[in-house]
Amino acid sequence: MKPFFGIILLAFLLSCQNKEKKNFEQLEKMNWLIGSWERLMPEGLLTETWTQENDSTFIGKSYFIINNKDTVHSEQIELKVQQEVLVYSATVKGQNNDEPVDFKLNSDTDNAFSFENLKHDYPQKIVYKKVNETSLIATISGKQQGKQTQESYPMRKK
Template identity: 30%
Template structure:
């Protein structure tokens, strides 16, 4: 069991596709509604299916009954043919993270010039599970933060925890 994460990473590396020339449709595995396990009910991330050359996403983190953080995101192909993940956390200006590696159900994006994080990774280890992580140097120390999600019905999320 100890070797399962190593085997998963090795398999992902073997099946990873080159970063250039990948259409956004290769990210379709990310589409759907995902309930976060790191906040209160209502903590979600939702991704629309690929269409028109983009995937649109949004997230919301609830703490003490209030929205503590939110983020608008999109994935699109840059003019040079590389996919990019472009987040806008809490209304800040967008930051471009270029695709470094794309597998069957995982993607690694990087922006070495960004303060923190420099890498953003999405992996779907099972149909009903999603793990997102951010990592990079912060104040001279390597830091990694992981966010675990479970797939939920988008209709259930539309109702919200207090709107049923």
């Protein structure tokens, strides 16, 4: 009976490793996101910077600065493998009691990743799409005040 138990234990451990590897592969497919991105607009400068903390977590910081003076929007982001799921976790200063809001991966390709949280007020969906090596489009969407809304932010790599 002991050899049979050993085979079952080995099969279980190998299946766990494959699941972890798969999820890390999803995160690795987003390596193109690492670096600094920006969008200059008439109202100010939107900057988003991503670094890799470890094999299961990317850290992002996003700022919107008006006229090189005032930061009117600040966001801390984690892109992490959590319980075998890739999660986009955003903490926006002054919102949600400064607690993170999680969005789970709902679809991905080599060049686009979509995260959803249908219970969040707005946005309910966040999409990052790689246009080319130096260009991406970040899009947020969902219902806001009863109407379907979408905002896209094309950005260039610095």
